[in-house]
Amino acid sequence: MATPDPVALTQALVRLNTVNPPGHEDRCVEILADLLSSAGFSCRTHEFAPHRTSLVARIGGRPGSAGMRAPLCFTGHVDVVPLGGAAWQHDPFGAEIVDGLLYGRGSSDMKSGVAAFTSAAIACAQQLRDGPGLSLIITAGEETGCEGAFAMASSPQARELLGTAGALVVAEPTGNLPLLGHKGAFWLAAEAKGVTAHGSMPERGDNAVYKMARAALALEKFEFDTAAHPLMGAPTLNVGTARGGLNINSVPDAAELGIDIRTVAGQDHAQVLQCLCRVLGSQIELRKLLDVASVFTPATDPWMQRVFALCAARSGAMPEQRTVSYFTDAAALRLPLGMPPVVILGPGQPEMAHQTDEYCRVDRIREAEVLFTDLITDWCAPSP
Ligand SMILES: [Zn+2]
Numbered sequence: 001m002a003t004p005d006p007v008a009l010t011q012a013l014v015r016l017n018t019v020n021p022p023g024h025e026d027r028c029v030e031i032l033a034d035l036l037s038s039a040g041f042s043c044r045t046h047e048f049a050p051h052r053t054s055l056v057a058r059i060g061g062r063p064g065s066a067g068m069r070a071p072l073c074f075t076g077h078v079d080v081v082p083l084g085g086a087a088w089q090h091d092p093f094g095a096e097i098v099d100g101l102l103y104g105r106g107s108s109d110m111k112s113g114v115a116a117f118t119s120a121a122i123a124c125a126q127q128l129r130d131g132p133g134l135s136l137i138i139t140a141g142e143e144t145g146c147e148g149a150f151a152m153a154s155s156p157q158a159r160e161l162l163g164t165a166g167a168l169v170v171a172e173p174t175g176n177l178p179l180l181g182h183k184g185a186f187w188l189a190a191e192a193k194g195v196t197a198h199g200s201m202p203e204r205g206d207n208a209v210y211k212m213a214r215a216a217l218a219l220e221k222f223e224f225d226t227a228a229h230p231l232m233g234a235p236t237l238n239v240g241t242a243r244g245g246l247n248i249n250s251v252p253d254a255a256e257l258g259i260d261i262r263t264v265a266g267q268d269h270a271q272v273l274q275c276l277c278r279v280l281g282s283q284i285e286l287r288k289l290l291d292v293a294s295v296f297t298p299a300t301d302p303w304m305q306r307v308f309a310l311c312a313a314r315s316g317a318m319p320e321q322r323t324v325s326y327f328t329d330a331a332a333l334r335l336p337l338g339m340p341p342v343v344i345l346g347p348g349q350p351e352m353a354h355q356t357d358e359y360c361r362v363d364r365i366r367e368a369e370v371l372f373t374d375l376i377t378d379w380c381a382p383s384p
Pocket residue numbers: 077109110142172173
């Protein structure tokens with residue numbers, strides 16, 4: 001079986017429209033599953049909604065055998081964000097290459113990453129059969145809150161479907177620099193209830209907007225009881241939306257704030273929720289909208305040291321220790337996979353994600369395939 005060219009595979013994936021919503025990720029999953037099955041991977045799909053298909057492809061590994069490490073795992077998503085309002089100079093689904101840049105929605109975030117690890121995995125298929133093994137988790141619905149990954153993680157067959165992993169590579173756009181983690185996202189709705197009355201007789205009602213406004217002011221002053229993280233900085237809180245009242249001449253009986261909290265490694269979301277409940281009091285009810293944990297692996301982790309060394313060997317410079325602000329599927333997958341160390345490492349240009357005329361450098365896609373092959377070979381090498 002010939003190894004697919006990672007650049008041609010990126011082009012093939014970019015040409016399939018998987019803008020989320022509606023997604024239609026099954027289009028990409030179909031061609032990837034075909035390639036991987038032909039190379040000897042066992043493929044299973046998981047649909048969280050019609051045409052919203054994720055794929056788990058696995059090869060090698062002998063689960064439970066003594067002394068054998070768990071498989072190495074790569075993950076990436078095949079949905080892409082909408083095109084935005086501005087006109088594109090390049091066809092967003094054309095995947096044309098001009099001056100070494102591959103243009104199209106998802107070229108950087110992150111069909112190039114998925115293509116690079118799929119090509120590397122197929123190239124290594126032979127050596128993977130008898131070693132600790134490899135699994136690829138290719139997800140749907142990542143851009144709208146890791147929907148596909150959370151659906152797999154919470155499904156009754158999660159354990160059997162995902163297996164465990166000894167280490168996890170998230171091929172999101174990093175320009176092929178290894179990153180140690182990302183902040184968590186904790187989104188809440190703060191609801192205030194009241195009693196409606198005619199606007200000319202407000203004394204007969206109980207105004208929910210006033211309660212919501214007091215809550216917003218309390219949140220402006222809110223301070224986390226967590227020290228800043230050396231790489232991620234401090235946690236943040238922002239009130240992003242405020243809604244209340246249906247018509248000007250009624251006392252509103254309901255109002256709601258939307259709160260966007262970004263947490264750092266070591267912060268527990270349940271504890272954050274408790275603190276907020278205390279600060280906001282009994283007049284406000286908090287409802288979870290999104291709960292994505294932070295992900296962090298210290299640079300001192302032995303596998304992370306290997307990743308940094310392999311990247312340095314290819315690029316000629318030791319990468320800096322950094323984290324990113326966006327969240328990834330690792331937040332959903334890490335626990336069911338057995339809490340492996342996680343690196344975020346992929347060929348896309350981080351500043352190109354979600355942009356008009358998104359592109360990926362072609363040389364970075366080839367470089368990523370080489371790096372991913374290094375990581376696989378290193379993982380499969382007999383331990384010293
Ligand atoms: Zn992404």
